[in-house]
Amino acid sequence: MIPVSSRASTIEYAIRDVVVPATKLEAEGHEIIKLNIGDPIAYPGLPTPQHMVEAYRDGLASGNNGYSPSYGLPILRSAIAADETRKGWNCNVDDVYVCHGVTEALQIIFAATLEEGSKVLAPGPHYPPYMAYPQMYGATTIEYALKSDDGWCIDLDDIESKMDSDVRLLVLINPNNPTGNVAGRKEIQKLLSIAKKWPNCMIVADEIYDGLDFSGEHVSVASLSDEVPVFALNGVSKVYYAPGWRIGYMAIHDPTNVLIDVRDGIERLLRSRLCASTPAQLGYLAGLEGDRDWMDEHSSKVQSRRQLCLDRIANIEGLEVEAPGGAFYMFARLTDKYWSKNDKEFVLSLLHEEHVLVVHGSGFSPEKGVGHIRIVYLADESTLNAAFDRIDSFLTRHRLAKMS
Ligand SMILES: Cc1ncc(COP(=O)(O)O)c(C=O)c1O
Structure with missing residues (x-):
């Protein structure tokens, strides 16, 4: 085997690394709700002008x-x-x-x-x-x-x-x-x-x-x-x-x-x-x-999706979030004791059980991001609602399983 450089072998990019198991599930015929990648073009209604x-x-x-x-x-x-x-x-x-x-x-x-x-x-x-x-x-x-x-x-x-x-x-x-x-x-x-x-x-x-x-x-x-x-x-x-x-x-x-x-x-x-x-x-x-008026329409869509996510998270036991002031991300805290230490396991289990893809917080900092998930909030309203329904039922199911 010809060795890889040590420089390359340690590189990680959490945002795309979690795509590998998601692609596998898609190949098996599952539809995945992807809230992992900060690419506005991947979501409806936000085209390049x-x-x-x-x-x-x-x-x-x-x-x-x-x-x-x-x-x-x-x-x-x-x-x-x-x-x-x-x-x-x-x-x-x-x-x-x-x-x-x-x-x-x-x-x-x-x-x-x-x-x-x-x-x-x-x-x-x-x-x-x-x-x-x-x-x-x-x-x-x-x-x-x-x-x-x-x-x-x-x-x-x-x-x-x-x-x-x-x-x-x-x-x-x-x-x-x-x-x-x-x-x-x-x-x-x-x-x-x-x-x-x-x-x-x-x-x-x-x-x-x-x-x-x-x-x-x-x-x-x-x-x-x-x-x-x-x-x-x-x-x-x-x-x-x-x-x-x-x-x-x-x-x-x-x-x-x-x-x-x-x-x-x-x-x-x-x-x-x-x-x-x-x-x-x-x-x-x-x-x-060119004229930048189009930005207002895009921004108001982004903001209304932001509000939807804040409202949904406020009503989900096991999730908390500090309201973001900009960009299109939320870094939500996993408040259930087990998940607060195992955010990557949370992401992979959520993906396999509920077919929703988010990114584990520890991928953005092993020490300071642990116990969080990053959600890209650019999907349309019905997709976001479906994703939060599934996250909610995932958290509830696992909480009940741990109590029994
Ligand atoms: C903070 C930050 N900087 C840079 C980039 C990448 O920028 P570019 O597409 O211009 O390479 C991203 C993409 O997500 C980002 O979040």
Whole structure:
């Protein structure tokens, strides 16, 4: 047997790992209600806007099928810079680098900033790549706590206690995946004042859900930083409902010009992987430049589905949730004693017995996510109701079995 690298053999991505048994059940003829994947296109009524699809198609038809410049089409970089500037900071076209989604931007940032022994401080629980990728560069991800009993807000004291000169990247996912928490101006200002004390520390501001803020509290991290360098991350996947296009960006806010060498490294890495998809960049451009009225209709659907889930969970014994302020996730607590320690078993048993697929909280942090499940609340109302009926009967049946 030819050995696999140790780097690859330890990578996990909980959100898709649970799909393997679900696919097997589907192959046996079962219909599965899937509330596991943060892809709005997988749910009815939330399509990619038509004008964006047309711009992508026109790009193909008019022969825009070649490589684009490595940092992105200038016209798209300029539209992104204008959009970031609207969020409150002076973003220039040269600050923007277009990638195959935020996921590639992250890989490039990690490759350009981390060394053996470096640390990444990321929220716990968090979106899994923040744990998986830094290891490839010899770095370690350390979790700072989100307060599970206080809307999953950031524990700033915990961040302060974990900062040291090895922390190169301090990550804020805002709104957060998987909890839906939205950090507001005051929390971000405090976070920046902590980071300021450590000159090698840069902030990764993953704002891919910023247009899905229902709290009214969201503010761009870059717009509040006058000293600490910030990588603002965003793209087409969530707010523009086109995750399959694989287009995102990093916009670098470097108020005191300390990232000249890091930028050079980022540019070298970007050139070495050629470019992001050219016609997909044209589709995103149409989204940024076009009318955004359509977003209200999509958002109101998302919010009414959010409310349905909150109402249902409030009436299910064995489930509790901190109401999320943004994104399209709920991180619900399993309150029955057994499940509170065995969330993965809960997910797999629920899948096999009731054919409902959610993700185990420990997949987002073995320590801080245990005893929770992540629910994507984008399905239509009747599907959500069916899923909650089944979750409710599953919890009741197992509670009775344990009592007898
Ligand atoms: C917090 C967060 N960042 C990034 C991504 C992926 O972004 P992209 O599709 O642009 O690679 C996701 C997808 O679920 C996410 O939840």
